[in-house]
Amino acid sequence: MSNGEPIISSTIPNTHNTSNQNLKVFKRDPQHRIFVNRGLHLDKIKFYGFDMDYTLAVYKSPVYESMGFDHLKARLVDIGYPTDFLRFEFDPAFPVRGLWFDKIYGNLLKVDSHGNILVCIHGFRFLKPHEVQELYPNKYIQLEDSRLYVLNTLFNIPETYMLACIINYFETNKEYSKTKTGVTYSNIHMSFKSIFQDARAAVDWLHSHGDLKSSTMANLEKYVHKDDRLPILLDRIRQIGAKTVLITNSGYEYTDKIMTYLLDFPEKYGSRHWTSYWDCVVVDAMKPLFFEDGTILRVVDTETGALSIGHHLGPLKSGEIYSGGSCEVVSRLLGAKGSDVLYVGDHIFGDILKSKKIRGWRTFLIIPELTTELQVWTEKKQLFDNLTRIESALSDIYKHLDSSTLERPDTSIISQKLRAVVHELDMSYGMLGSLFRSGSRQTFFASQVRRYADIYAASILNLLHYPFCYMFRAPAMLMPHEATVDHYSVNDVDSMPIVFRSRSSSDAGCDALASKRPREKSTEQAVSWP
Ligand code: U5P
Numbered sequence: 001m002s003n004g005e006p007i008i009s010s011t012i013p014n015t016h017n018t019s020n021q022n023l024k025v026f027k028r029d030p031q032h033r034i035f036v037n038r039g040l041h042l043d044k045i046k047f048y049g050f051d052m053d054y055t056l057a058v059y060k061s062p063v064y065e066s067m068g069f070d071h072l073k074a075r076l077v078d079i080g081y082p083t084d085f086l087r088f089e090f091d092p093a094f095p096v097r098g099l100w101f102d103k104i105y106g107n108l109l110k111v112d113s114h115g116n117i118l119v120c121i122h123g124f125r126f127l128k129p130h131e132v133q134e135l136y137p138n139k140y141i142q143l144e145d146s147r148l149y150v151l152n153t154l155f156n157i158p159e160t161y162m163l164a165c166i167i168n169y170f171e172t173n174k175e176y177s178k179t180k181t182g183v184t185y186s187n188i189h190m191s192f193k194s195i196f197q198d199a200r201a202a203v204d205w206l207h208s209h210g211d212l213k214s215s216t217m218a219n220l221e222k223y224v225h226k227d228d229r230l231p232i233l234l235d236r237i238r239q240i241g242a243k244t245v246l247i248t249n250s251g252y253e254y255t256d257k258i259m260t261y262l263l264d265f266p267e268k269y270g271s272r273h274w275t276s277y278w279d280c281v282v283v284d285a286m287k288p289l290f291f292e293d294g295t296i297l298r299v300v301d302t303e304t305g306a307l308s309i310g311h312h313l314g315p316l317k318s319g320e321i322y323s324g325g326s327c328e329v330v331s332r333l334l335g336a337k338g339s340d341v342l343y344v345g346d347h348i349f350g351d352i353l354k355s356k357k358i359r360g361w362r363t364f365l366i367i368p369e370l371t372t373e374l375q376v377w378t379e380k381k382q383l384f385d386n387l388t389r390i391e392s393a394l395s396d397i398y399k400h401l402d403s404s405t406l407e408r409p410d411t412s413i414i415s416q417k418l419r420a421v422v423h424e425l426d427m428s429y430g431m432l433g434s435l436f437r438s439g440s441r442q443t444f445f446a447s448q449v450r451r452y453a454d455i456y457a458a459s460i461l462n463l464l465h466y467p468f469c470y471m472f473r474a475p476a477m478l479m480p481h482e483a484t485v486d487h488y489s490v491n492d493v494d495s496m497p498i499v500f501r502s503r504s505s506s507d508a509g510c511d512a513l514a515s516k517r518p519r520e521k522s523t524e525q526a527v528s529w530p
């Protein structure tokens with residue numbers, strides 16, 4: 001294993017970025033790397049908190065989603081939707097995580113970090129720019145609007161595809177008449193909002209009462225990835241004196257089955273109960289409520305699954321299983337304060353945003369799609385280069401024009417080329433493109449990752465490739481005025497603009513100021529999240 005420092009052996013130009021920075025070449029394989037938004041010193045972490053589903057237990061794709069989709073269509077038929085729904089087949093190439101569903105117009109929206117609509121799809125029909133403009137003035141929508149539901153998690157993938165299938169079914173079936181906000185059959189009007197609510201409730205029902213969990217437990221090998229490095233990772237965390245904490249929304253029975261499967265390697269590591277890998281286990285956590293008021297903390301009777309009566313007041317014992325509680329109570333009983341904890345989860349809202357915003361925990365987001373995203377990023381380099389070339393040709397058209405220009409340059413051909421490359425690039429990921437971008441524009445999901453995940457990777461096992469004293473350092477973040485202006489560009493004093501505000505009177509003034517400012521104690525202090 002390496003000593004943890006990135007090895008800068010050469011530099012390559014960063015062609016598909018507006019930045020003129022050079023990329024370092026890192027020693028670790030990209031698929032093993034952990035990416036950094038904010039500096040994090042692992043040495044300071046005393047508690048490693050883990051979510052279970054899609055973090056420790058990574059469901060196999062597309063077989064797990066396909067099974068979820070089949071259960072979902074059966075449930076929708078059971079509650080009264082047409083039996084034709086049973087003919088729907090899950091298509092993994094269609095859905096991408098992070099889309100917004102507009103309950104009023106029944107559209108799936110791919111949105112950038114500011115709320116600008118990048119892609120709008122009704123059923124399986126991609127709306128044209130003028131149609132998007134008609135429904136959403138300025139092709140813009142705000143998340144505060146309660147009409148929107150963010151399909152944030154990997155559990156939402158079957159549901160995303162189902163919403164498209166249902167809307168496509170009603171839109172293309174002549175027996176149904178269409179309105180702007182729903183469909184009518186006989187005397188019954190079904191708004192897109194009610195269709196959405198039915199689909200959402202059906203998904204929740206599958207998780208809490210349906211056969212999704214029993215089907216999974218009956219065939220764990222088919223649905224859940226198992227890796228013999230997981231026990232090693234958990235043991236290594238405890239060997240360095242840190243504590244392992246499991247906080248899952250799943251119930252005891254399911255958690256027990258999944259964790260037994262994930263941590264049971266009798267031939268390799270002897271027979272060992274899964275709870276022996278954990279200092280604290282919390283099931284039925286009800287995140288994100290767990291990070292706010294939470295619920296009553298109870299002890300689970302592992303023989304019967306029954307919960308103890310009243311609040312458990314502590315202490316927390318390794319080997320016992322707790323149900324519910326709140327972040328505040330569990331942290332107090334463990335003796336953990338905000339920045340001592342690194343929480344590893346896959347849910348950008350329920351795990352990462354809430355634990356960071358409310359509790360100040362350090363956050364590690366698991367993004368299983370990153371493996372494919374990195375594959376396209378590296379394999380389709382030529383397309384990214386084309387994109388850069390076309391964008392630069394587009395700016396060249398305007399390069400020598402100024403306010404005296406009266407004739408509007410014709411950019412139609414080049415814009416058409418740009419759209420064709422963006423389309424080809426999007427298709428390399430799937431029908432709805434990348435999780436993080438459309439062309440050069442970043443998605444809302446990408447902006448949330450940047451904002452709330454201190455570090456992120458495709459798998460928790462990537463932690464095995466770093467020493468526990470590692471200092472994750474974020475790449476420099478450049479503003480557009482820094483990313484697109486070379487340091488040497490403004491050396492020509494005659495071309496300097498008028499300085500409207502000056503914050504130093506002279507060089508001597510700067511020196512005087514520098515002597516007043518205390519030196520930073522450590523680099524980490526300078527880069528850590530406030
Ligand atoms: N879950 C639901 N409804 C959903 C999605 C997930 O109840 O729409 C459940 C899963 O079945 C799982 C839990 O038991 O939430 C997620 O647990 P975790 O990610 O906190 O481990």
